[in-house]
Amino acid sequence: MNSYKKLILLLFASMAVLFACQSDKKSGDGKSKTIIAKGLYSFGPEIKSFTDCEEGREYWVADSAKTLELAYSNLGFEKPYTPVYIEVECKLVKSDTTTVTGDYDSTMVVTKLLKISKQIPDGPCSQ
Known part of the structure; x- marks a missing residue:
């Protein structure tokens, strides 16, 4: 009887570990990672x-x-x-290929504007 209790306890412990590992995989996917992006932003009626x-x-x-x-x-x-220089917190998601966004590498979902400026800084952005 004692070995029967140990077996049930081991089974429940294994299930708990398995459940915890699956939860980590779901919450740790790369799609929800927030990044800081710096570059040129253009805005208008169609783009x-x-x-x-x-x-x-x-x-x-x-x-x-x-x-x-x-x-x-x-x-x-x-x-x-007219392009402006921006720095934003954002997430990158796959673009929908059936819409205008499909022509782009990905869709950048802006969650927070950190900086916007008409002045484009020297370096790779000014070329």
Whole structure:
């Protein structure tokens, strides 16, 4: 009888460890990782794009914070699509290939605007 109790206890312990490992895999996926991106942002009626100055990759932009588009508009450009330098906290997600976002490497979902400037800094962004 004593070995029967040990076997049941071992079975429950194994199930608990297995459940804990599966939970870690779900919460640790790379898709939810927040990064800080620095580069050029262009905004207009048909396009919301970001170009990473270091890698040259281009992303479609989704402004989940609802501050990026407002800050861009407040800069007072006469023409749309004028590039500005931005630094943002964001997440990168796979673009939907059936929409306009499919033409971009990924979709950048902005969660927080850190900096926006008409002045493009010297370096890879100014080329």
